[in-house]
Amino acid sequence: MTLNKVHLVGRAGRDPDIKHFESGKMVCNFAIAVNRNSSNRDDPPDWFDLEIWDKTAEIAANYVKKGGLVGVTGSLKFDRWTDRNTGEERQKSVIRVDRLELLSSRRDNEASSFGGSNPDDDF
Template identity: 35%
Template structure:
């Protein structure tokens, strides 16, 4: 009995019947949450006749134990982030830095583009609605060495 009531309430939440058209509109959800480190400083791009966009990538890591020796294996996945919202776009461009730990919330977007060799390619992008800065950038060991060489 309780399951039937719950199912009816859920159906009412996700469906809306429009009056006069006979159509039923269903709500849907496209939401992504990522927590990771920025792979490179952001770039702001603007195509002719379009609003600018800030683009950067973040890496997320997945770890698990394998085998009898319980060795730890790690897989890194890279995600392309695009920020279109004017205020957020400018703040992300100014403050996101390579190595920063960030939380990104947004939606998945699939698209196509033609590369410089005239080959059509598919791209998956996260369109960011929220970018939270969690700490200062991680200092990569090679960056530390470069700084010492300059002194």
């Protein structure tokens, strides 16, 4: 048996980036910051890059804003490429999101959109 499942709750580090393809598919990318359960509040958050496809990507594009709290379920994958400048093989981990939960209230999103609060304070 194999298992590749990731569950995270964190705050969006930026507004989602959307790309549309000729095939009609769309992908949404953004990163979330996840605080560790630690007694030391000065520990920096862990950052996770997210990749979201199709209808869920559309929902993320319409409703996720920088600083918004989201929950995601997905699988861990690695993007691999060759660096154009050095020719070295590179890789980064990405969470391929299957399920997105919007955990911020509408009022929280409006406050962060209109500058009523500073979402970076929570990181």
